[in-house]
Amino acid sequence: MEFSQNDNNNLPLTKFESMLKTNHVLFFDSEEFENIIHHYLNQGKVALAKKAIKLGLEQHPTSINLKLFKVEIYIFENYLDEADTLLNELYIIDPLNEEIYIQKANIFSKKDEHAKAIDVLKKALEFTEDISDIYSLIGMEHLFLDQFEDAKNYFMKCLEENPEDYSALYNMIYCFDFLEQNENAIEYLNNYLDNKPYCEVAWHQLGKQYFAIKDYTKALAAFDFAIISEDTFVGAYLEKGKVLEKLKRYNDAIESYTISLQLDDPTSFALLRIGFCYEKLGNDDLAVQYFYKTVHEDPLLDKGWIAITKFYNKKKNYQKALYYINKAINIDTENVIYWKLYAQINQRLNFLEEAERGYKKALELGNYEVDTWIARGDILLKLGEPEAAIFNFLQASEFYPENAELEYRLAGLYFLQHETEKGSFHLKNAVRSNPEYAFIIEELFPNVFKKTLVKKLLK
Known part of the structure; x- marks a missing residue:
């Protein structure tokens, strides 16, 4: 039970907090303690939850549910051995309690023993009334193991039991996306929408699938249905804007994006x-x-x-x-x-x-496009660093062997350095590869171009 600001359900909470301030110990039944602890955990107030667990167990030392909250705190704080010991004690008392199995699986998961977690959760299916929650937990463990097909199937089972579990829906679509099964996802979502025609989340996801396969007309229709189902759905307006851009309807896209700005x-x-x-x-x-x-x-x-x-x-x-x-x-x-x-x-x-x-820097980060090597080498030449330019072009030629633009530049640089043999070698390679790029020598190395040997080789 959640406490709210406007009803009488928060009386035990008010009484509990008053007790903490005055140090006067008051009595609560175990269910009241459970609600108080649940409230604090949902609010992320772990210290207050721990106080409530401690006082609760002092007043109800045999309460299994309060001890399970203690296990939950142990796991949260990474005291896994302590949590495991307490769970083993609780298992002896109540071996059919599904929460014991769920927390046991949680410990295995924290230890990256996800296959063991799955085995324990499958046992919990025998005792649970909330079968959809267990299916969802099993799906998550398969995700941790990168077993996307198995994960997808368990999220589907979860949705069969509880079509309102949108978290499972999102996770299932994530599996479809990872497996690149867009068509399968579209088929599933269309069937899902036959039963829940006003589910804005499903329409939104369907639109994203159509967008992925570049069927922009159907994507646009899906996002429109998402907006009809929930006219304040910001994500649908943003996705609709992206589709309209693809359709080159830029004014309509601006309108869609502008609505999203007004909503949030x-x-x-x-x-x-x-x-x-x-x-x-x-x-x-x-x-x-x-x-x-x-x-x-x-x-x-x-x-x-x-x-x-x-x-x-x-x-x-x-x-x-x-x-x-x-x-x-x-x-x-x-x-x-x-x-x-x-x-x-x-x-x-x-x-x-x-x-x-x-x-x-671009080259160091892995941009090995030939124009990057050429631009850098030409700049080094202008800066009067021919040796660095030669080294740059030699590196480039490892990625682009027999590239005429590189060979002409290496030829010109070697002739500049009076290394005639190397210059002749690269110039012959260059001419053989592409004689039309011979102008490189004339433009970048005018003095080299005047040499009789160079002119002879170019002819």
Whole structure:
């Protein structure tokens, strides 16, 4: 039983708290103690729950339910051996008590012995009246073991017993998603909705499945039904906005996102998406306004700072773009895309040392695209570091052997270093691979291009 502020059910709670303040010991029956403990645990007030358990057991030392609460606290505080010992004592007294099995399974689960937890929970099925709860617990243990098919089946069994268990519904859909069984999920959800046509959660999940298979028309219909079932369902409006964007109905998407902002506290996601919609509509002023609103709402959302960066980058306002890309990198220092954008912006501003640092960081983080190697090597050449440029291009050629753009650059660099044999080797490779890229030598290495040997090899 839950205590509330407005009814007489909270009298035992008031009496109990009064007793704690005055130190006058008052009597409660065991059921009252159970309700008090349950209330405190739900409120996350563990210290008060422990006091209630202690006083309860002093007044009712044989109460199995109060001792089970003590077990629950032991498990919560990771005193698993103590919990196990007390459970074994309780099992001797009441071997058909389902809660003993549930807590025993909880201990196994805490020890990562999930298969044992499943075995114990299956025994609990023989004694329980709440069979759906046990099915759900078994499903969770299978999830811990990454046994998604088994987990899915138990969540289905749970929903057969209790169609209102939306937690089991979410978990089941998670299994479908992990197993990439979108069509199966759609079939299940449609059957589920035949019996519960106004279940907004099921419509919402159905819409997400249609979205995953890119059937945007059906996804939109599903989210509309979710909204009809519950017109304050913020998640449905957000998902509907995403679908409308895919259908290029940007004004409708803005309307859907705007409704979500009116129903709940503003979310940075909705503000950012509205900004992107205005950008698609060519309304740059409103787009950047919403990008700024996004980072005002959530200053740690790097995607917001990146949106502003790209906006100014597109407008060729590179100074502002650089300012905002630094904001994004400060939030997520391991994002390859950010470092590459940082390098490109610095390169446009002719800040070559910083541009080189950005490309180097992108390579260190695993961005091995050929254009990253080429951009960094060309900058090293401009900075007067031919040895570093050669090393960079040699590394690149391990990933892209016989790439003409790399071979021409290596040839030019080796000729610059007066290593004629190596230069000739790479130039021959380059010409053999793609003679049309010969202009690289003329543009990047004009002095090398004038050499008689080079001209001969190019012909």
